[in-house]
Amino acid sequence: MRKEWLETDYYAVLGVSKEASDKDIKKAYRKLAQQYHPDKNPGDAAAETRFKQANEAYDVLGDTDQRKEYDHARQMGQFVGTPGGGHQYVRVEDLFGEGGAPFDLFGSGFGDLFGRAGGGGVRSTPRRGAHISAEMALTFHEAIAGVTKELSVNGARVKVKIPHGIEDGSRIRVRGKGAPGMNGASPGDLYVTVRVGSHPVFGRKGANLTLTVPITFVEAALGATITVPTLGDPVKLKVPAGTATGKTFRVSGRGVASAKSTGDLMVTVEVTVPAALSDEQRAKLEEFGALDPAANPRAHLGMS
The missing domain is CATH 2.60.260.20 (Urease metallochaperone UreE, N-terminal domain)
Structure with missing residues (x-):
């Protein structure tokens, strides 16, 4: 879990309710991605920001496991971040530090946060690695024909198979090529957004x-x-x-x-x-026009 999970309501970013289905979330993301796509809004910094926010939100809510973890994190964040109820108030900065470093709310960090009051020990919990987002540029013909290309992700070369007929803005999921997991857990996935040239x-x-x-x-x-x-x-x-x-x-x-x-x-x-007519061409056209002098394509407008 990361600091932005507690600070950002990804459901609000996509304009959906917390009970939204996977289909509704995907539909909302695609609508925003098309609306704020950089190619449709060149030089618009605000649109670029909204586009990145939509991608960030869908990276989490578009994955079933990540969405469950996010929902849980938000609930726990409200629990520890609300004064009263017999619990000491804890700020987001207290959880993550002023630098915003990742904090494992469900693993050792969570045990440390509450274990000090109860005397419990710290337990290292396996945590799946975070998903990673990347972009890949394709030529028009590469998108039409399909291609396998490489990306550099965290210093490693990852092959990405692009299916033929892919559209601009489409996302490809490469399983297990995201950030490494913690304590023996599986790595996250790599999500590649394709940008197709004209x-x-x-x-x-x-x-x-x-x-x-x-x-x-x-x-x-x-x-x-x-x-x-x-x-x-x-x-x-x-x-x-x-x-x-x-x-x-x-x-x-x-x-x-x-x-x-x-x-x-x-x-x-x-x-x-x-743009230019010879004398003969002009004469022929004038002759043609004289064959039907009453013709008026603007008659329905009441104009001559």
């Missing part, structure tokens, strides 16, 4: 890839078959006549493949307008 062409929304493709106004008006890139071979896409800018087409099965499913490629067309 791609110069594709975007990503879950299992789907997104792509914006420019088309000419002639292709938009008359229709065309265009070639679009994918993560594999290029594919043909039929653009119907009369397609407006912003129209999105779905190319099935060309998204991100994961262990559960494969997403699609969502292609959004953007109609481009030439």
